[in-house]
Amino acid sequence: MAAVLSNREVAAILYEVADLLEIKDVKFKPVAYRRAAHGIETLAEDIGRVAERGELEDLPGVGTHIATKIKEILDTGKLGYLERLKAEVGPGVRDLADIGGIGPKKAMLLHQKLGIENLAGLEAAARAGKIRELAGFGEKSEQNILTGITARKETAGRYLLGRMLPVAESILARLAVLPAIRKISLAGSLRRMRETIGDIDILASSPEPDTVMAAFTALPEVTRVLGRGHTKSSIVLESGVQVDLRVVEEGQYWTALQYFTGSKDHNIALRRRALERGWSLSEYGLKEEETQKNLAGSTEEDLYRMLGLPYIEPELRENRGEIEAAEKGTLPAIVTYHGLQGDLHVHSDWSDGKDSLRAMALAARDRGYGYIAICDHSRSSGIDRGLTPEKIAQQRKEIEQLNRELKGIVVLQGIECNLGPDGTPDLPPAVLGDLDLVIASVHDGLRMHGGEMTRRVLAAIHNDHVDIIGHPAGRILLRRDPSDLDLPAIFEAAAAQHVALEVNSSPSRLDLSDTNCRQAKEYGVIFSIGSDAHAKEELQEIRFGIATARRGWLTAGEIVNTRPLTGLRDWLRG
């Protein structure tokens, strides 16, 4: 059997080809390879199946040549063309361009003039003071290279959305009150709510940009000012994250917000659309080529309307087909941030949570929920204080008492039961049958071989007592890859068995992922969104799960906890 490669792995090979071609200063091909790679990366269907049907060339950006290369990758797991490029350019040269301030040109120059092969070589050359001697480099660029290498070692350059959004919102709040500020918003990947972000982007409008920049660069948490201009300044926070602030004139705010929200690919597609109409789109406006008259209206909605499109939510702006769908009027009405009636996955101090049942219930009511499902861990999950059948019976009494007492919120008794190696829950069927809701999750043996792991989860899906599969892919962002699972098989079974797949909102999980959701919905899967809160303050992290669902094009109808309690109960019985 030939090696089975995921879409992501195929795309990674094409991206590498693009980078190496760019280093070789080949024109236009890098863009072509990147576009093909992006199309494959965001494809809902398995690329192998597309290839089997002989439809590779129907994919956007894939022509005869790239199709042949994709076939080679799928057949052999490798690409001869890439191997030749690597041999030609030098195997580690591509990594050099991961350092800020170094692009393809400088990477090649460093390689050719100093024989640098990798990041270790780059660091050594910088420390030895050799880089400043190169034409086009100086002392400052040498220092920046060293700083960049350090930053990369510490963080690998990505940060969790759930950790950075509060930081960004705090900065935003302090800038928003400045008298010089007219409008201000988050932009970039943070506004699109990507699961990890590379930096924080903020956009503001002001008649006095210098005043705003002065306040921004003087924020107490700033450890370094990377640059300060009239329209753009960049700072680095103690955490190592970079924050960019752009300040534009009032009249340019909405086009600038659209522009700086991205994604880059979405914007390129929009700009092409503008060009087709004889206009040019930039952060400064939508302009008629000849007259330079600005056609953009006074909101982002106006801008999309001018381009013949309905408004496209920031979470959808990834050039994953949203522009085509908008044009056809088939863009889904994605779930809203206030669209949930309850939280289906929270913990209490009965297992590893911090707060009592009562505290969790009251906090849920404060959020406007009608119900909350307490899903503490079961006994074998390796987590201290996991619940035994006896404990579950005691907990039920307390929950019943709470439900008699509390108005405006219904507490459901659920469980997050642990799945054994063969997919059997670690509680007897009779115990599971008495609970309102059963989440089944894998917490150990995550590195199981693909077939075994898939069978394990499928067994849980076919268990009559299981309502939801918790954090199905088992990934930890920036730390642990998803388990080796046949996701299409799981999606198919979950849809057939009416078992919901969870979108876990914990900032380091966001599992299922946005692209998983998008793929699963094609199978008719129903989803549940849970905060996985272990304290009442964490209930608000549900917004990251909702964001993930939105990025996965999910509508309220596809998410079981958008239903009021009666609707939820109907589904649980069904």
Added chain:
DNA sequence: GCCGTTTTCGGCCCGACTGTTTTCAGTCG
């Protein structure tokens, strides 16, 4: 290397900032 309700050839998004330069290339988003 891809693509085309003007094109099967000749295009392929746009502008600011940095660090190095005495007028601009490279990088970045």
